[in-house]
Amino acid sequence: MAIFLIRFISILFELLNLAIIARVLLSWFNVRPDHPVVSFLHQITEPILSPIRRVVPLIGMLDISPIIAIILLELLRNLLISIVSSVL
Numbered sequence: 001m002a003i004f005l006i007r008f009i010s011i012l013f014e015l016l017n018l019a020i021i022a023r024v025l026l027s028w029f030n031v032r033p034d035h036p037v038v039s040f041l042h043q044i045t046e047p048i049l050s051p052i053r054r055v056v057p058l059i060g061m062l063d064i065s066p067i068i069a070i071i072l073l074e075l076l077r078n079l080l081i082s083i084v085s086s087v088l
Contacts, residue, residue: 002088006081013077019044020066020073048073 023041031038052065052072 002084005084005088009077009080009084013073016044016048016073017070020048020069024066045069 019041023045026038026041033039033042048069049065052068053063056065056068058064
């Protein structure tokens with residue numbers, strides 16, 4: 001049971017990280033915002049990135065919220081795995 005839960009947490013957080021990276025990469029290209037992939041990535045990542053953007057200002061024209069989000073997601077993943085490992 002614990003191994004399944006740890007794997008699930010790891011996969012979920014890895015998918016979130018990949019979605020953030022994909023959103024960053026797509027922002028470099030002229031892709032229609034109504035494209036289904038762009039819309040899907042926006043729906044998944046905006047609840048994570050938006051609160052960070054409110055706290056962390058832009059550095060010039062650079063938005064570092066995806067970097068901070070990936071770091072925070074990794075810390076949260078490690079914390080959850082540690083809790084699951086100690087409880088189960």
